[in-house]
Amino acid sequence: MESQTVELARWQFALTAGGHFLFVSLTLGLATVLAVLQTRATLRGGQPVHLRMVRFWGRLYVINYAVGIVTGLVMEFQFGMAWSGLGTYAGDVFGSSLALETVLAFFVESTFLALWLLGWGRFNKWVHLGVLWVVTLTAYLSAYWVLVTNGFLNRPAGHARGADGRLVLSDTSAMLTNPNALLAFGHILGGALLTAALFVAGVSAYHLRRGTADEDGLLRRSLRVGVFTALPALLLTVAFGGIQFGEIEEWQPLKAAVFNEDNAEVVRLQAEMVREFGPGNYVPPEALTRGAGLLMLMVFGVLTLAVLVSVVLVSVRRWAVGARRWHLVLMALVPLPFVAMTAGWVFREAGRQPWVVYGLLRTEDAVSHVTAGRMWLSLAVFVPLFAVLTVGNWWVLLRAVRQGPVEPEPERAEPTEPTAAVAY
Structure with a gap:
């Protein structure tokens, strides 16, 4: 396989996956916040302020979710278009998990989200709440199935080699309980919830600072x-991330040696890999792997300090909620979780190179047999498309943010008798 084709395929998938991850990190966490807010609103009898909170944050959630679905669909096509070698070699192992993710995310989750949107004023309040929790739980399941696949790529488990040399699934339980996938799942859920929490705090701080009316609080x-x-x-x-750091030396020792700048260990492990797998460079890209890991840790350090101070201020000093300088800090924190999660993803994925399936399938053997010209063409299509979707999403999202929690003008209609179907 031409080296240029391999590099172009890697860049294409990295850019599209990274772009998609920006939507997922906010959507997954915001779904959780939204479900909890509506649960509280339902338990408290549907007070107007609580319902307005659900509607406002729900509007922002739906905007981000809609574009995230489109970018996710584009990613699915890339497996067959640019990475057919991976599908041929290991598709029998992880194909079912990707299929389940597609069914849950693109069908079940989307269907119930539509029911939630259309159910205002039509469903009983408990039914409406249940629909939103289905949306949230299917989002969790979708993330889990993606990480089952990714966990297999980083630490193969539950497979056997078939008679034709391809991998087959031999132990479903081992694959579903792969520690690499489960620890990553916990890490992603925490990071997504942190992203959404700081987004909610930052947007609220923006409106308080600009003097937006807040009569109902x-x-x-x-x-x-x-x-x-x-x-x-x-x-x-931090807990799940720390556990993963402790396991890297066992799962991917070269990544650990590169991150720790242990040059003697890097040389020893490289020689060991050559003896086991034949000639080649098995050291992951040092600048990218170490740089991304350090950036992630630095950002989380800043976030830890800022979050601890913020919690103390809100708990001890009620006036802090209205402090304009503190509002600026909360607004500045909003992009940091996106930076940290993207850096963490780069650290995870770049650190396993040159393997697609660690220790089993090299990246150069997983790429489809296409020319560099065709890869350039697909890259020229995918990158502008994702750029437009990303910019468009944030333009619409920020426009909705600036508009604030303004209820739409009610439609004029003839008065009718209330029915039991009204949600609140």
Whole structure:
């Protein structure tokens, strides 16, 4: 396989996957926040301020979700277009998990989200709440099935080699309980919840700073929700991330040696890999792997300090909710979880190179047999498409953010008798 084709395929998938991940990190966490907010609203009898919170944050959630679905569909096509070698060699192992992710994310989750959107004023309030929890839980399941696949690529488990040399699934339980996948799942859930929590706090701080009317306390309540949610989310993220760091030396020792700048260990492990797998460079890209890992840790260090201070301020000093300088800090924190999660993803994926399936299938053997010209053509299509989707999403999202929690003008209609179907 031409080296240029391999590099172009890697860049294409990295850019599209990274772009998609920006949507997922916010959507997954915001779904959780939204479900909890509506649960509280339902238990408290549907107070107007709580319902307005659900509607406002729900509108932002739907905008981000819609574009995320489109980018996810584009990613699915790339497996067959650019990575047919991976599908041929190991598709029998992880194909079912990707299929389940597609069914859950693109069918079940989308269907129930549509029911939730259309169910306002039509469903009983408990049914409407149940529909939203189905959306949230299917989002979790979708993330789990993706990480089952990714966990297999990083630490193969539950497979056997068939008579034709291809991999087959031999132990479903081993694959589904792969520690690499489960630890990553916990890490991603925590990171996504932290992303959403700081998004909620930052947007609320933006409106409080600009003087948006807040008679019913929606913005102040939302700011507190964001800050107090950020602390457990941060602890969850750090805990699962720390455990994964402890396991890297066993799962991918070369990545650990590169990150720790242990040159003697890098040389020893490289020689060992050559003896086992034949000639080649088995050292992952050092600058990318170490740089991404350090960036992730640095950002999480800043977030840890900022979140702890914010929680103390909100808990001890009620006036802090209205402090304009602190509002600027919360607004500045909003992009940091996106940076940390993207850097963590780069560290995870770049660190296993030159393997697609670690220790079993090299990247150069997983790429489809296409010319460099065709890869350039597909790259020229995918990158502008993702750029347009990303910019368009954030333009619409920020426009909705600037608009604030303004209820739409009610349609004029003839008065009718209330029915039992009204949600609240």
